[in-house]
Structures are given as structure tokens and as C-alpha cells.
Amino acid sequence: MESIINNLSVDCVIFGFDNQTLNVLLTKRELKDPSSGELLISDYTLQGHHVLVGENVDDAAKRVLLDKTGLSNIYLEQFHTFGNTNRLQKPNDQLWKKLMYPMVSEHVVSVCYFSLVDSSKVKPDHQHEYTSWIPVSDLPELGYDHEEMIKMALEHLRNKIFREPIGFELLPDKFTLSELQALYEAILNTSIDRRNFWKKVSQMKYVIPLDEKRKTNARRSSQVFIFSRDVYDRTKKEKLSLSY
Amino acid sequence: MESIINNLSVDCVIFGFDNQTLNVLLTKRELKDPSSGELLISDYTLQGHHVLVGENVDDAAKRVLLDKTGLSNIYLEQFHTFGNTNRLQKPNDQLWKKLMYPMVSEHVVSVCYFSLVDSSKVKPDHQHEYTSWIPVSDLPELGYDHEEMIKMALEHLRNKIFREPIGFELLPDKFTLSELQALYEAILNTSIDRRNFWKKVSQMKYVIPLDEKRKTNARRSSQVFIFSRDVYDRTKKEKLSLSY
């Protein structure tokens, strides 16, 4: 086993979308008193781990993502580093540390990433008993400063989704406009006019209609689209060159 | 002297504006061969230091800022953490480390901040011989990954200045619209129509005209404005509540 860097960790806020709600992947943390069976700790945490000796911090995040979802090459972006000395000082966290990780530093700095995955691609064997998708609108009690992390990640996601086409990372390759709209509505926690949304998206040349229809729960079957990063990158460059 | 955390540092990209160009505060790093007098190292670095044991990372950045500019309570925002294992491996950096900081870790992770200051407020005694304002458009050779840091900080600044009133942090409390416009033009590296700029700014209720004029180099004397964060925060809240 490779050795860890004692005072340095990464945490990943992994977002997924299930056609209805925006979820985050959390792991249940439970601790029972061995004699009485009393539940001493019962809360949730993000997916995280210490950085290994000789490992790039970004690679540590990729490793955590691969370990917990079985996925690589997916959207992953560092958004903030949490470095307060008191971030591990809540009673639950102190108890957990004392019993499970006694040699870890008292001041662990955590570099935090957010990730967007098509949750249908997360392999079932990685969704084991302690890890599950939880709606961001209904967060349970969280360990450490992980609630703050999720809130901040969500804020980042909301800001970024206006300017960059990252929403598609949360959907299957092929999607309908209703699905895309439901995604935006879930992330922004608002409702969007269907017709204006259609108009806006149809102007985006990088959202490409296929010669394919799909029957959803609607009466009428709906057009299927894909997102093309190639087209996006090209049209984006044009835009930039025009503004100069 | 307090002890440092071996593998953790902060770096500050401190921006200043001198009515003409956007500058960054850099420190000259020189090393001469004691016998031959040959210049072994001659480049620049950002303002940085290791985090101290028991210190919040944000506080370390504030400390660096206070040490290097004499200022506190100024705009400071974390924007990225640089954690690659190879970030200190350039020949200059290895040589410098070997001679000056032999016991520091080979893998130092640096949390990077950007700061906006009114450069007229930076105390002269802090601008000692090795520290000076350098135009961002004409960067010298930089140590470590500090060029990448400055580039990324500038990118952040450019994105953020559209959405939040942070430009004012770079100006004296009282300013004219020409000064404000010159600032935007310097940051965005573009030219803005004077009349449209005026219109846009006069719609911002948090940019308040004073009963005061100032003679600049223009024939006519120009109106003086101040920025009110109070008004901004209040009108911002209204906006948010309307959008729901």
C-alpha cells in the first residue's frame, strides 16, 4: 500500500441526474458501540481520500472518482480548497478519527472537486451498500465541512452552467429536449418556458438533432439530440476571435 | 519563530492599477555565485509563504498580503490550488531550494489567491528594492509555476469583473468615470465606447456621484464618484428576490 500524505486530502462532490432530481453521491458513515450496540455516529460524507506520496493532487481526485464510480475520463473540476484548522473538530469527526485514523494530522487541508456524471453509467457494483445517490434538495446530516462543500459546489455548477455546456455531462449521450430542460430546471431550481428553451437550444449549433425519435411518456414521440464538443470548441473560438 | 507546514504554501497574485496599466506585484529572485560573481538565478516570483502550523490557510494568505503590502482588509479570493508534483522541478527552482530551503518538501502544494489593491495605498517601505509592480502584459521570466498562476488569476479577474463590482477595489475611493473606464479597458484589453460606458455606469445605483469635481489632465474638470457596497448589496438582494 502506498503511503498517504498526512495533512492533505481531496474530496469529490459527484453530481448525478436521474431525469427528475439532481443528486450527489454520498457514503454512509456508521459507528456502533461494540458492547451496547448504541449508534454513536450515523451521518454521511463525500467521496474523499488522502493524496498519496508522489501523486499529483488532480490525479488523487481522478483516483477517488474511479474507485467510487468505476468511471474515468469524466467531467472533473477543482473548485475550492478548504483549509481551516477547525474543519475536523466536530464531535462526530473527532470520534471517528480517534478510532479509525489516529495518526492523521489534526489539520488536514482538503482540495475539493466537483464532478458531473451520467448516473446510468455508474457501475452497480460500485454502488455498494454504503454509497448512494441523495437529492441535493434534501441533504442528510453530513460529517466534517462537507455540507459547505456541497453548497459551494452547487453554487459553482449553477454559475457555470450558464456560460459553458457542462450540463450535457449529466445526461446520456442521446437525450431529448425535455430531458435537457428538466436538468436545467433541477439544477437552477426554477421553471423555464418550454418554447423559449427550445428556441435557445436550437440556436446552439453544438446541440445536434439526430434522425431518430424516441417514445417517452408523452403521446407524441420526441426528437433525439446529441452534444458535440467539437462543434462547440470551434464556434467558441470564432466568437472569441470576433470580439477582438 | 513559528514553524511552517513543510508541504503547504500560499501564493498571492496581487493586482494593482496605476491609471494606465494593470500590474502585478513581483519579487526579484537573484542568486550570485559567491566566488565568480556570476548570476546563477535572476527571475521573479509571486508573493508567497508556507502555511504555519495551526494557521488557517486563508489567514496565511492575509498574512502574506500584510507582510508584502502593509494592507489588511482588502479584496482577497482563493482561486485555485496547484498540486502537481513537478511544480518545483525547474533548474532554477531546484537550485534555489537546495541553497535556501533545503528541508522543505519536494512536493509543495500551493493554494493560490488573487488580490486587488489600490496601489497608491501600498506603503513605500513595503515596496523595497526587490519588490515592484510589473505590467501583466509584459511579464518577465518567472520561477516555479507562477506564470501559470498569474495567467489563471487574470482569467478569473476578467470573468468576475463582468458579474461583480470588484473593479473598484483597484481604484482610490474617489474616482472619475474615465479612470474607471481605463481600468476596465486595461483588464479586458479592449476599448469601450465612452458614451455607452457612461450610460451603463449611471444605471448602477451603487456608483454614486459626489458634489465634487476634479481637474484631471482634461480641459474640463470631471465628476467624482464613489462606490457603495451597501447600496450594491441591497439592490443585489432585490434582484434575486425578483427572479423567483
Place this chain on the structure above:
DNA sequence: TCAAAAGTGTTGACATTACACCCATGT
């Protein structure tokens, strides 16, 4: 046939851009 979601078009409000013009004043 009718309810429900897919798809299309029109309009007015508002913001952005590109200009033309006058004002005050130091040289």
C-alpha cells in the same frame, strides 16, 4: 375525441451598439 406533451411563430420590453452632437476650459 380528448388530454398531454411535442413543436412553431408572434409580439413587446428591454439591453446593447453605433453613432452625432454640445460643453467647458487650458493653451
Place this chain on the structure above:
DNA sequence: ACATGGGTGTAATGTCAACACTTTTGA
């Protein structure tokens, strides 16, 4: 008097939000 930057207005264009209407098809 005139050049220079300060200050004001107006028309064209583009973007965004609100809303009416038609199409398809399962129940």
C-alpha cells in the same frame, strides 16, 4: 480659437420573456 476630454441624446439592432396556436398519438 481651437483642441481635448467631459457630458447628453437618439436610432438601429439584438436578446429575452410572455403567450397563442398547431401537431401527434395513447387512452
